[in-house]
Amino acid sequence: MSHTERTLYSPFQLGPITLANRMVMAPLTRNRAEPGNVPGPMTIEYYAQRASVGLIIAEATQVSAQAQGYIATPGLHTPEQIAGWKKVTDEVHARGGKIFVQLWHTGRMSHTAFQPGEKAPVAPSAVRANAKTYIPGAGYVDTSEPRALELSEIAGIVDDFRTAARHAIEAGFDGVEIHGAHGYLIDAFLRDGSNKRTDAYGGSIENRARFLVEVMTAVVGEIGADRTGIRLSPVSPVNDSSESQPQPLFEHVVRELEKLHPVYIHVVEGFTGGPRDNAPFDYAALRKLYSGVWMVNNGYDKAMAEAAVAGGHADLVSFGRLMITNPDLPRRFKENAPLNELFKDAPLYGGVGPHGYIDYPALPA
Numbered sequence: 001m002s003h004t005e006r007t008l009y010s011p012f013q014l015g016p017i018t019l020a021n022r023m024v025m026a027p028l029t030r031n032r033a034e035p036g037n038v039p040g041p042m043t044i045e046y047y048a049q050r051a052s053v054g055l056i057i058a059e060a061t062q063v064s065a066q067a068q069g070y071i072a073t074p075g076l077h078t079p080e081q082i083a084g085w086k087k088v089t090d091e092v093h094a095r096g097g098k099i100f101v102q103l104w105h106t107g108r109m110s111h112t113a114f115q116p117g118e119k120a121p122v123a124p125s126a127v128r129a130n131a132k133t134y135i136p137g138a139g140y141v142d143t144s145e146p147r148a149l150e151l152s153e154i155a156g157i158v159d160d161f162r163t164a165a166r167h168a169i170e171a172g173f174d175g176v177e178i179h180g181a182h183g184y185l186i187d188a189f190l191r192d193g194s195n196k197r198t199d200a201y202g203g204s205i206e207n208r209a210r211f212l213v214e215v216m217t218a219v220v221g222e223i224g225a226d227r228t229g230i231r232l233s234p235v236s237p238v239n240d241s242s243e244s245q246p247q248p249l250f251e252h253v254v255r256e257l258e259k260l261h262p263v264y265i266h267v268v269e270g271f272t273g274g275p276r277d278n279a280p281f282d283y284a285a286l287r288k289l290y291s292g293v294w295m296v297n298n299g300y301d302k303a304m305a306e307a308a309v310a311g312g313h314a315d316l317v318s319f320g321r322l323m324i325t326n327p328d329l330p331r332r333f334k335e336n337a338p339l340n341e342l343f344k345d346a347p348l349y350g351g352v353g354p355h356g357y358i359d360y361p362a363l364p365a
């Protein structure tokens with residue numbers, strides 16, 4: 001399998017697995033998990049419908065009960081959740097697809113309503129995110145003021161990532177993507193807007209990156225570097241994320257990742273779901289620091305994605321919203337077929353029944 005055959009539609013060797021093409025389904029939270037935060041039958045169908053993409057990255061999934069920040073997001077910390085995901089991965093594999101899962105701890109992007117014992121969510125520092133989450137009955141509410149993690153608690157959260165990665169492999173996933181983006185716990189440690197610590201996990205760039213490096217070291221040690229990816233969003237302000245010096249921060253992070261050599265680095269370019277040029281950032285300089293697989297995301301259409309792969313800007317391109325609306329996106333791109341529009345009467349997050357989830361049509365066979 002040649003990496004030099006650079007088209008979006010040609011197979012790609014990702015560590016031990018061969019992807020049918022270089023198109024990836026980005027992780028997409030849909031708030032459809034069933035009681036116990038277990039993926040249900042519609043989730044099996046949703047992912048199976050999308051198995052023609054080279055790689056699916058299943059939605060952000062909690063590593064522990066404390067990691068939850070939103071309603072009806074799935075987990076990988078109970079036997080029922082592992083069994084639920086096994087049905088998803090079996091069906092995706094039966095249809096010839098490959099599937100990773102994104103592992104997250106939401107950190108301060110949570111609410112006491114989701115926390116065991118209704119305690120405060122945990123974060124690097126007691127700095128509330130100016131952001132909202134949805135609580136049934138109450139609607140969209142402010143995230144809760146978090147409490148700063150004790151130094152002695154951090155190793156336990158690293159262990160939660162390690163255990164969830166093992167559970168992911170038990171559940172049949174081909175690998176995991178560590179969620180290092182979008183202001184969730186790992187990203188909140190990275191950034192000076194949310195990390196005000198004065199111990200070994202705060203202050204210098206090296207210290208702020210320590211938690212990320214420890215999580216990646218643990219997960220790579222547990223399931224192998226060739227089954228571990230990571231997502232970063234250097235200048236995305238989503239979830240009240242801020243950082244005064246993103247370029248040196250993320251260059252340090254990628255230098256550290258080069259030593260661990262995960263199977264890919266997945267970079268959200270710009271403002272997630274918004275402008276790609278919201279803040280200056282030299283992605284080419286970042287990429288030069290990594291000798292492994294480079295995946296890009298944010299606002300890519302067919303022409304941009306083909307050019308990114310052909311021109312060597314990226315090895316893989318992930319698609320979020322287009323994969324929600326077009327289960328057969330690779331075929332539509334290849335055949336220059338029209339794309340489905342987002343249903344106006346169905347939510348992206350949550351909802352009941354199949355509408356907006358598993359009823360976006362594929363092209364006729």
Ligand SMILES: Cc1cc2nc3c(=O)[nH]c(=O)nc-3n(C[C@H](O)[C@H](O)[C@H](O)COP(=O)(O)O)c2cc1C
Pocket residue numbers: 026027028029030059060102179181182231268272273297298299300318319320321322348349
């Ligand atoms: C409904 C929805 C849910 C999302 N959930 C996640 C998620 O769980 N994890 C994540 O890293 N990004 C998440 N994102 C961001 C997408 O992965 C992606 O970065 C974003 O949609 C931009 O890519 P696109 O222009 O191809 O849609 C979500 C986006 C949307 C629209």
